[in-house]
Amino acid sequence: MPDLAIPERTPYPSDLTDEQWALIEPFVSAVGGGPKEQVHPRxxxxxxxxxxxxxxxxxxxxxxxxxxxxxxxxxxxxxxxSDVAGGIAGVAVVVDPGRNVEAG
Structure with missing residues (x-):
């Protein structure tokens, strides 16, 4: 399922960069919860x-x-x-490429 468009707003310092999002997006699946439609962009x-x-x-x-x-x-x-751990490990590598991040 394609993600929803990101609304325009002033970014917060905690927001993901495009590069960080590209790394963790595959790990951040839509959360199941029945037939409800996705309301917010992941x-x-x-x-x-x-x-x-x-x-x-x-x-x-x-x-x-x-x-x-x-x-x-x-x-x-x-x-x-597993979604959270995989995504955070990916972001850690982008933020600090020299950092040794081990899965698990």
């Missing part, structure tokens, strides 16, 4: 998760220009651990 959901983890803000205090907190939290709680 990249924006990941950006929202990164915003929470990097700033320490509570889920309910996500900025209004990111996807709603309920959708982001649902995605975070229902994403397989």
């Amino acid at each position: 990249r924006e959901v990941v950006n929202a998760i990164l915003y929470v983890t990097r700033t320490g803000v509570q889920w309910r205090f996500l900025p209004h220009d990111l996807p709603d907190w309920q959708s982001v939290y649902h995605s975070f709680r229902n994403r397989p651990a």
